[in-house]
Amino acid sequence: MASYSPTNKAAQPIRVVICGGGASAVLLLAALKEGAARPIAVTVMEPRDQPGAGVAYSTACPVHLLNTRACNMSVNANSTDFLKWLMRERPRANFNWGPEDFAPRQYYGEYLQSKLLGIRSASNIQLSWLRTAAHGVVARGHEWEVIPAQGASTLADIVVFATGNEAPAPLGTELSPEAQSLILNNPWEADRKNGIPSDAAVLIAGTGLTAVDVVAELLHRSHAGPIFAFSRRALVPRSHGAAVAFPEGLHRVFPASLRAIVKRVRELAGEDASGDRWRGVMTELRSMAPALWAGLDPSEQRRFLRHVRPFWDVHRHRIAPVVHARLSHAIARGQLTIVRGRLESLEHVAARAALRAIVRRNDCRQLLEGAVLINCTGPQAHPLRVANALLRRAIADGVARPDALALGLATDQRFRVIARDGAAQRTLYALGTLTRGSQWELTAVPEIREQVRIVARDIELFVAARAYAAAATRVPVEAQTSLAM
Ligand SMILES: Cc1cc2nc3c(=O)[nH]c(=O)nc-3n(C[C@H](O)[C@H](O)[C@H](O)COP(=O)(O)OP(=O)(O)OC[C@H]3O[C@@H](n4cnc5c(N)ncnc54)[C@H](O)[C@@H]3O)c2cc1C
Structure with missing residues (x-):
């Protein structure tokens, strides 16, 4: 042989x-x-x-915190591996981790x-x-x-x-090196955030998930100064919570134009103070997203990015309820202000070692001054x-x-x-x-x-x-x- x-x-x-x-x-x-x-x-x-x-x-x-529940984060689908790891390796004293928790x-x-x-x-x-x-x-x-x-x-x-x-597209590249040193263009660099004095006024460009992270971190470090976060629509990520199921709710409009999808989503979500309905709609939309996206022609995809994306982002990429509550308290006590408008320009106020952001909405301009600007405009x-x-x-x-x-x-x-x-x-x-x-x-x-x-x-x-x-x-x-x- x-x-x-x-x-x-x-x-x-x-x-x-x-x-x-x-x-x-x-x-x-x-x-x-x-x-x-x-x-x-x-x-x-x-x-x-x-x-x-x-x-x-x-x-x-x-x-x-994770913005996805522990039950959805295992490396293998349909597994409780991450949850078991949490319970075993990072146990909590009173109530150990559950599938719905945000670690x-x-x-x-x-x-x-x-x-x-x-x-x-x-x-x-x-x-x-x-x-x-x-x-x-x-x-x-x-x-x-x-x-x-x-x-x-x-x-x-x-x-x-x-x-x-x-990292986000850099801001203030036209400014002097001195002024640029007051801008944190990479919001994920921990060291530079640690150096912000606790009573400083902080400007945040963006109001999405990264801005939420930055605000949560500042509050955790007992930051006492005012925080101003601005974006074109001033939309802030919504909180996770209960969701009702909509069997086949959206499948009936598929394939469809962007306009028909948005109309159907609005109908299904209805008037919804508790959020249960729109969260249910978003859950269904998430599973259908690839098929819906593929069904839109490039011009419709572009329209989605221009007009619908900001709403999609804050409803789809939700945050843990506890993080949302901290943010809401900071807004309620006046420490955190969410400003609606686009960044028109940045100026260096050399006398006070500060930056001034000119934020414009229609014909109104608002001047915001801070000791530092953190760029949370989202990944480039x-x-x-x-x-x-x-x-x-x-x-x-x-x-x-x-x-x-x-x-x-x-x-x-x-x-x-x-x-x-x-x-x-x-x-x-x-x-x-x-x-x-x-x-x-x-x-x-x-x-x-x-x-x-x-x-x-x-x-x-x-x-x-x-x-x-x-x-x-x-x-x-x-x-x-x-x-x-
Ligand atoms: C702040 C933040 C929070 C998030 N929270 C969640 C969450 O709670 N739940 C969830 O499901 N998703 C979350 N996401 C989404 C996140 O994108 C995914 O969960 C996941 O981290 C994506 O992993 P990745 O490896 O694709 O990208 P990344 O985690 O960004 O890793 C990419 C890696 O590539 C490296 N790299 C880049 N360029 C090169 C190069 N040229 N050569 C070699 N290496 C390179 C980088 O150093 C980096 O380490 C979050 C995202 C961000 C930014």
Whole structure:
């Protein structure tokens, strides 16, 4: 009987490089660990010192809570894994955690790190974690060369972009360096926020989730000074709470125009002081979002972004009731003021080492003065405007292109990146907010978990195909020996 030996690289483990080591990377690794029948060598490139935590879960502030219930945050769908981890590893003294609770985000970062430990010891994943950013991805025949900011390049069969949320577009770039030093353009930088004097007047550009985080953190540190947060519509994220079910409530208008969807949503939500009805509508809308988004033509998608998105954001991305209550109290006692208007200009008041924001609504201008301005205008999306060298270079080289609305990268329905020439890259994927253009709602863990399932299955198929090719090219040992003679 002939014995066989593998002859070439078809027999080697598939090499996957994930650029970005936040929650999306951990979810993908967990899915591969779960499903891969053969070994896969995965290299993650991530510049942060906390693996797995990313922007969202590297906060150490205890009042930065998840805005998703514990029962929806496990790395595997339909599992209570995260809840069990919380109860076991971070138990609460009186009432231990329940499925409906909103845990500190720091705990979720720790949970993701515990998952990474399990992945490191898995027999089917050979994990290398490199503490560096990826700066470029270049096609080399059937392989990719991934160029890091530091160190040597890595060759890969498959590359996944999982670079997550970018910093906001900077404000005040036209001002003097002295004035710019009063602006915190990256709202997630903890050190600079710690330096704000407790009696200082604080200006916040934006009233969304990041602004909520900043206000919660300032209040937690007993900030006593006034806080002014401004945005065009002055909409603040709504609170989580009870929701009624609307079986088939929206399915009846699908497929439909944006106008018909908005009309139906208004009808279903009705007059709703308690919030139970609109929350129920949003739950249903969330599950239908990809199909509804795909059913809108680009001009309707643009109209959604211009007119509906601010309302979508505050109703869909809700906050924990306790965070909402703290915010409401700060407003009620006059410490926090939400101002409606767009930022017209910023001025440096050198005599008082302060900044003045001129906020305009129609013909009215309001002058707001503060010792510091925190930029909470939301992550910059346009891949050509972000500072991320990887994305800019991928687009410049034609490896990728922005989606039609410049919300991120163009991808197909399997989240394969689309090149400049319009063809889907067979072995280059993108995950998370980068892929919002494809189905709009791809921000939170439950949606990314679904997305990752699709990408992991593709990778597993690739691994199986490679193993099949290896088997087909095996050469009998006797034949090899006779060839060598
Ligand atoms: C403040 C905040 C709070 C949130 N809260 C919740 C919540 O409670 N529940 C929920 O479900 N979702 C929440 N989200 C949504 C969040 O987007 C997802 O939950 C999740 O964190 C996305 O993970 P990610 O890995 O795609 O992105 P990120 O967490 O942003 O991680 C991406 C990583 O990529 C790295 N990176 C960037 N560029 C490069 C590069 N060129 N090379 C290598 N590495 C790179 C970054 O350093 C970062 O660590 C929150 C988001 C934010 C910003």
